[in-house]
Amino acid sequence: MNDLSHVRQGAFAPGNRADVADALMVESGLRIEVDRRRGRGAGINTSGRFEPVTRSTEDDGWNSLEDLPPFKTEVQVEKPRTIIARNDSPDIPFDRSVNPYRGCEHGCIYCFARPTHAYMGLSAGLDFEARLFAKPDAAKLLERELAKPGYKVKPIAIGTNTDPYQPIEKEWRIMRQILEVLKAADHPVMIVTKSAMVLRDIDILAPMAEKGLARVGLSVTTLDRKLARLMEPRASTPEKRLDAIRKLSEAGIPTSVLMAPVIPALNDHEIERVLDSAKAAGATEASYVLLRLPLEVSPLFRDWLLQHYPDRYRHVMSLVRSMRDGKDYDADFTKRMKGAGPYAWQIGRRFDLAAKRLELNTNRRALNCDIFVPPLGTGVQLSLL
Structure with missing residues (x-):
């Protein structure tokens, strides 16, 4: 789809360099053919930001692009030395996390983790969705790190970067092994996911929840199935996510709803509906994150918006920049999650009022960190004392 009619009709703000770049990107043919990326979120696959050259596919005049294979999911094994990642970000409610996988097949176009694929020499676009890395030794590494002398217990967050x-996961089952450890x-563990596959592990999570050790958050971005399929092509449907909230809650597992991201003029009108539906399903907590467009995510999202909602492009990006000090993204810790300005304030106020009306977030309980027993399993070095 390289039709630029919407450009001529005023979809772009005059003089905005990002908008002009979008027009050139579409016109130059950087967008991958639909048949090759069917079922994927990104429309482009530009080289990673650390690469010395930029590559793109071009037809040589002999219909050569028709011979290129579709993007298929490929999984490589990654052998990290450690598995617990630490952070000291003041706007994040946890200081440690575990990521069983690198890259994510869900293909959410807005995913802020996409730029991390550049560290592997790959694209944040289609490569992030199709060229994945699994860490089959994750459970053993976790067991070893939990057994280290002096380890101090705090909840481990899983699903904060890519979805576990x-x-x-159906084939690799790395997340289940981690939960067993x-x-x-x-x-204690906190899980965030967009997948109803989390129900598979109720047999582990329910006993942990009885001890105050487990909490699960389902990310419900929209209730519109068409929008969800375009934004999050391989994630569970909104109905299945709400059903997962219901079944987790019935099993006694504290469950929350995360509306992330809230995108102005695209899904922000659904805030109240999403919270109403999640509350009816059994959620007891709710939170949101404003759309974040760091590094390569910005051109990926803008290309997606041009492809699927060209009539809204100018309005959406104008509102995004109004909440990001005139930029696509502001990494300031005090602003990156919620934004700034009148429109950001309005979104926050609406969310807070809806959550208060539904009595969400009224009885938050900290996870239990007092009954931890260091592992003594295979691969754990015994003390010499």
Whole structure:
């Protein structure tokens, strides 16, 4: 789809360099053919930002592009030395996390984790969705790190970067192995996912929840199935996510709803509906994050917006920049999650009022960090004392 009629009709703000770049990107043919990326979120696959050259596909006049294969999911094994990642970000409510996978097959176009694929020499676009890395030793590494002398217990967050229940988890089952280690050690865990596959592990999560060790958050971005399929092509449908909230809650597992991201003029009108539906399903907590467009995510999202909602392009990006000090993104810790300005304030106020009306976030309980027992399993070095 390289039709630039919407450009001529005023979809772009005059003089905006990002808008002009979008027009040139579409016109130059950088967008991958639909048949090659069917079922994927990104429309482009530009080289990573650390690469010395930029590559793009061009037809040589002999219809050569028709011979290129579609993007298929490929999984490579990654062998990290450690598995617990630490952070000291003041706007994040946890200081440690575990990522079973690198890259995510869900293909959410807005995913802020996309730029991390550049560290592997790959694109944040289609490569992020199709060229994945699995960490099969994650459970063993976690067991070893939890057993280290002096380890101080705090909840481990999983799903904060890429989804631990993305489709390849069905085969690799790395997340389940991690939960088995945490359950055996009575270690608290917080999970965020867009997948109903989390229901598979209720047999582990329910006993942990009884001890105050587990909490699950389902990300519900929209209730519109068409929008969800375009934005999050391989994630569970909104109905299945709400059903997962219901079944987790019925199993006694504290469950929350995360509306992330809130995108102005695209899904922000659904704030109240999403919270109403999640509350009816059994959620007890709710939170949101404003759309974040760091590094390569910005051109990916803008290309997606041009492809699927060209009539809204100018309005959406204008509102985004109004909440980001005139930029596509502001990494300031005090602003990156919620934005700034009148429109950002309005979104926050609406969310808070809806949550208060539904009595969400009224009885938050900290996870139990007092019953942890260090592992003594295979691969754990015993003390010499």
